[in-house]
Amino acid sequence: MTDTRILAIVVCVLAVAVGVMIGVLARRHRKAGKGTTFWLSVERLGFVIAVISGSASLIFSVLGPILERHADPPVPSPAVTGQPPSRTTGRSPSTPPPDGEPGSRRVVLSEQGFALGPPSSFPKPETDKIDLDSGHRGHGPIVEQWGMDSQPDPGGRTDIIIEDGEIHSYDGNERTMALLVEPGGGGFAACESALAREDGRVARIALDDLEAGSQVCASTDKGRTALVTVEEVSQGPVLTIGFTTWEG
Known part of the structure; x- marks a missing residue:
């Protein structure tokens, strides 16, 4: 870190x-x-x-x-006040509709088997962060606050960080995530709807609320919408995830 x-x-x-x-x-x-x-x-x-x-x-x-x-210069975005976690129902199909159909968006990233695990120590690359805009590890708030990064990665500003007992947004205060209630029901339309609801967005989600198949929608600092699917939960804590990021 x-x-x-x-x-x-x-x-x-x-x-x-x-x-x-x-x-x-x-x-x-x-x-x-x-x-x-x-x-x-x-x-x-x-x-x-x-x-x-x-x-x-x-x-x-x-x-x-x-x-x-x-x-990779950091990209600023406005901070949002934190709020206790809540769940939002998603019902759209997991595969986005083709470009041109109502509610469709272009997929810019799609990956599986990404390990999101405990923080690593210098000089090893960071393992506790994911920048959903680039698909790389990214950097946390200390880089923008202090202008220093002892473990630089190809990614930009991180969108999700895992710590003991929870995952949270960039600085733990930005309400940029929404936990979908129905596993397997997430897609662009579901995430767009969930993240648009004031009572659906959260800054932190307890690991106890996540299991294989759980889905989390996230807004990135570059204004994109992403769907993160938990593939496996193991000791560490480690979440093996897959994610899809849409433009806009």
């Missing part, structure tokens, strides 16, 4: 402080004539630690955001 980069910067700053302190104390001992050669070596070691740690901190805080912006 991007939290890892923040932790790395904090550790580097602490290492700088420790290195400087070692160097200053060693210099005092050396000037006092106590083991001049030994304390000279310790003094140099302390300042070397400080320089290396400071350089690492600079790389994490400056170079990372630059690379991230060149790779």
Whole structure:
């Protein structure tokens, strides 16, 4: 997660402080004539630690955001207030009607067997996020707040994040999801209808409410509509999902 980069910067700053302190104390001992050669070596070691740690901190805080912006700049979208989960009934067929028919939309993404699992640690790619616009992992709110991403992925802003006990929207407050009551009944028309209802949209869904066959509709930050189908629930927690994203 991007939290890892923040932790790395904090550790580097602490290492700088420790290195400087070692160097200053060693210099005092050396000037006092106590083991001049030994304390000279310790003094140099302390300042070397400080320089290396400071350089690492600079790389994490400056170079990372630059690379991230060149790779995939974040796309802002308005925040929406959170609300307790509710279920919405979907009745349209799972296969969208051909383009040109009433209620049809072009499918831009369709994938199965995507594992949405516990957060991974740096430098491994993130595993707890899904950007439904790109089909990649994407990044969370810390990237936009701090401008740092220690685990950059090809995706843009994430649409669904899994944590212990729940899945939630980008920052846990945006009500961009709707849990359909009838498994297998989801399609574009059903999701469009569910997400249009004020009492149907939620920001968080408990994992206890999800099982194989459960379907969740989601609005992406780029204005698209997506249907996420839970294929398997396993320990971790891990959700194996399939998803279809429609234009508009």
